[in-house]
Amino acid sequence: MRSVILCEGSTDFILLQYFMRKAYQWEYKSNEALNIGDRAVRECVLQKSDNTLSIIGCGGSNRLISCLNYVLKSNSVSAPGESFDRIVVITDRDEVITERKFSEQVEEQISIYNGKYTGNIVNNEWLEFLFVNGYGDEQKAKVLLLVIPFEETGAMETFLLNAIAADDEYDKDIINQCNIFVDNVDGERKYLNKRRYITKAKFDVFFSVRTSAEQFNERRDIIKNVPWEKYTLIQDSFNKLGEL
Known part of the structure; x- marks a missing residue:
């Protein structure tokens, strides 16, 4: 098939x-x-x-x-x-x-x-x-x-960030700070004017910090090691x- x-x-x-x-x-x-x-x-x-x-x-x-x-x-x-x-x-x-x-x-x-x-x-x-x-x-x-x-908790990006946060306290703190930054940086919602954009921005900002040197292999390994098999428990459409 x-x-x-x-x-x-x-x-x-x-x-x-x-x-x-x-x-x-x-x-x-x-x-x-x-x-x-x-x-x-x-x-x-x-x-x-x-x-x-x-x-x-x-x-x-x-x-x-x-x-x-x-x-x-x-x-x-x-x-x-x-x-x-x-x-x-x-x-x-x-x-x-x-x-x-x-x-x-x-x-x-x-x-x-x-x-x-x-x-x-x-x-x-x-x-x-x-x-x-x-x-x-x-x-x-x-x-x-x-x-x-679309619910933020069900987005693939949010699932990934939550999995990383659950595995490492230091990364969890960075994720929280990145989320606070994104929530407040565009107060007029001139650019982040959809929930989807906000969620993607949180994902992108964290990885800009975590793999700032565009370390492709490291970013790939982080994404690969997430327990994706559990994602259907949150997003049953998949x-x-x-x-x-």
């Missing part, structure tokens, strides 16, 4: 890789650069037995639909066995105008490539659809929309990713 996860930005792109590897035993295969529309995006390919999983960081919530178009177009010209069987689109409620409007945009993309389905796309539920591949054969695929109910 061949699956793909479309996520918003670079942080999600990195954290999802480690989550899938730790929680669901996927293994790293490769990192690629893709050109989608007028922008270069990153793709990480994971493997488990004969199954592959691509994680694509789309470069923001406003790029998710264009990346979905890219995936569906790829399916429409694919050879047998080369299409994506499972397509997951992940965003959060801080970024989506309304769930229904976003769902309609996903449905519209499926229809562009003559996809056939019954019903509507519903958050956290698989929708099966039919499409025709590059050889004129009718194929089945499923799409899953995960619009995460249990669906175990079906890939």
